[in-house]
Amino acid sequence: MTVVADPQEIVIKGATLVENGVEHRTDVHIVGESIVNVAGELEVPARAKVLDASGCYLMPAFVDLHTHLREPGGERSETVTSGSRAAALGGYRCVVAMPNTVPAIDSVAMVDYLRALCDDTLCDVEVSAAITIGRLGERLVPIRELAGRGVRIFTDDGRGVQDDGLMAEALRIARELGVVIAQHCEDEIHARGGHMHEGKWSSLLGIPGQPSGAEEVMVARDLRLVRELDASMHFLHLSTEGAIELVRRAKAGGLRITAEATPHHLSLTHAEVATYDARFKVNPPLRTDRDVLAVRAGIADHTIDAIATDHAPHSPEAKDEPFDCAPPGMIGLETAFSVAYGELVARANLRVSGGLASQAVTIADLVKLFTTNPARIAGVATPNEQLIASGSPADLVVFDPTERWNVRLGDIASRSQNTPFEHFDLTGRVRHTLYRGEPVVIDATAQR
Amino acid sequence: MNPEDLRRALVRIAHEIVERNHGTDMLVVVGLQTGGAPFARRLAEHLREISGNAIPLGLLDVALYRDDIGTRPVIAHSLTEIPVDLSDRVVIIVDDVLFTGRTVRAALDALADYGRARAVQLAVIVDRGHRELPIRPDYVGKNLPTRLDETVKVSEEGVVIGEFEIAEGTTASEMSEGSS
């Protein structure tokens, strides 16, 4: 920790802290990069900047397990800096950067290159590496060498590793080294290159679809390998009722697996594709009402450990194409917590209703899905158990649960605008974000 | 105009046609859909009674020849049937009401596609004035000067004049869809 001669002082005033199910009014005093005091009512030192948090929740800042920053190779859609700005606006202190860049992050040289780009970001960027060279699914990357370089997560995301033998080998090595294999579960033969979920809507719209089976078959295969090898695995963006049930049973059976789901898979269905707007094209695709309800149920019963954005920027030109030609992906950092809060906690403006009361989630549970759990999976958890306490790093989010807002395309910090939530009424908004004590977002506005 | 007046007018027009054309040789009667059709039929029948010859009868829907396509709603198409080549014939166009003259202009365009007639003459049951084009009838049942805000409806039962509201500045042609 660097000691600055004249460290910035901040006091967050009037926030609500939830501890053990009890809400209390809290002030927080921050000096430099650390929290120095947390109490019901604090005096404000003369030179401290005050951040008003009345009516807002105070939480540890979030960790995203799944962000596409597009550098190198895709700078038109996003850069490390613009992506980190979007992350900060969404309340994130750390994002795991996906390695499906151009070229892919599949070597020490590429890891070092990407890390060097990250010196001026508004949040931490954790660099992950591919599982196979070029993500081609043919040969493994030098996992040991990369782990030695500090890489903790390996994924071919964008694709799944199809070959059983290759995946088994990767799992063995990962078990030995204590690193994480994260799999995008899609059996490519089953998927048949489908551009959306295969079902009622793909049939009406004449768009070739991929069935739920393509995800379920691969999840089943991966669970079998995990069981046989006594290994562990993280399942990226689960989207089907079937896959979630398989993971639920496997966890009950003691397998060391974790799983994530995206905000769009817990809120939107394939009916959105009716306009042929390619902003609703994503992989895995938006699915049925039942699948959305299953994702919510999976979150409520802890089958799903984390909500991860799969933030996937694509330039307007790229998305302004016929549905089958456009690339899949949606941005999500700036809206993630609001969507999750609205759908799971506030349960307001649901597009898919009919879920059981057991699918309701408390604010404290939601915070775990965005902080403790993903931080643990990514290996970036703070050593201190209590995240908001004197001595902890000042990575904080002030969230106003009552603010109603809509995305305005002109206000998006990401370089791309491919959000599926443009006409969504959002409940709750990140007001302030502190990153290592620096207020990178004040009043929902990025400070740099 | 009651039904008996109508009948007398049609008979008179039939005689005028025969007189002017020195008989019924090479005549064709063409009724403009939809208002002119029943009168064309009756006129052709009267001409047959006078001359002893059957007169060819055609029907013409001018919807596709109107000059106001694109500025007003679609009107359902009626039957068009011209049973003979019009080359060298005398065509008697028959319509119920002559108003702006635009329907007759459209009819002249349409008929030109069926051959080069020797002559085209116009017979109408009612001429209500307000011409917007240099069109004049050859045979008229009754001259009935009207105001723009009046409606004229001609049926087999007779002629009815009614009133309806028009917006200020409305021109005759804006009001006259379906009429001559």
Added chain:
Amino acid sequence: MIDEMLVRRNLLSIEDLGREGILEILRESETFVEVASRRMPKVPALRGKTIAIAFFEKSTRTRLSFEMAAKRLSADTLTIDISASSMSKGESLRDTLETIDALGVDAIVMRHQSSGAAVLASKWVQASVVNAGDGQHEHPTQALLDAFTLREAIRRFQAASVEDLSSCRVTIVGDVRHSRVARSNVLALSALGARITLVAPRELLPVSVEDWPIEAVTEEIDSVLPGTDACYVLRIQHERMVDAGLSDLGEYRRNFGLTIERAQRLAPHALIMHPGPLNRGVEIDSQVADGPNSLIRAQVRNGVPVRMAVLFHLLGTSRNAVEEIDDGRG
């Protein structure tokens, strides 16, 4: 006189029309059939209008049919030759369409290999968009000319002026799953009251077929033929054989082809239809396609008047007008 007319800007899908819209177009098509029989088969109705014909997917017959329809309405046509266009140089579809639109054309008749391309086009341009086939989604004018031809034949056979197809049992045979012609026809014919049965190998039936407005689905053709009033045969492609679990086109013919033998199982009044082009001896035998109950030639012939009706319907009306026409003002 019609009391109320809804004016539409585009024809993207049969769903846009609904039963009333379909009947309206069929009514107008009758007028244009009469026009086609005239010595001078041309009317000045769309004089001064320009219609762009943008076929991004190759087709000769449909393109010529539209060109003829436009010209017979006295409209000017612009045909975009895709091979020479800048699209092959990497220009996006949107830019290509916006450029055409910027020329001030009144309508764009468009065929494209991607489903939904016409829907997207209608959002990008001012001109009216006519979907001449988009990927596997729809081919509305084909369904309209098919409905028109079928109704015309039924009227002739029954010597009665039926308005719709309520009495008619239609069987559609072939690769329904990938066929935009099939999708549009199912929508159009069912809207007109027809009772539809689909026949295809399992893998060529649509996904979620239970949501389709049809009466029955089967993989077995022989049992449905006797009860059919009209058999609509789709073209089968060689590439689909693997998907269908069939070894070759010969096997397709044996199991699903409308052979001479199979055609004999049809009722004497049953009609045969096909959107073309034909794979003679595969999905249909020549003698059946050329036989007395075949409407195939009539379908082609009716293509121009039906497309004239569509173009006139879109361009021959005021954009703002949804009016009631008052008889009394005659």
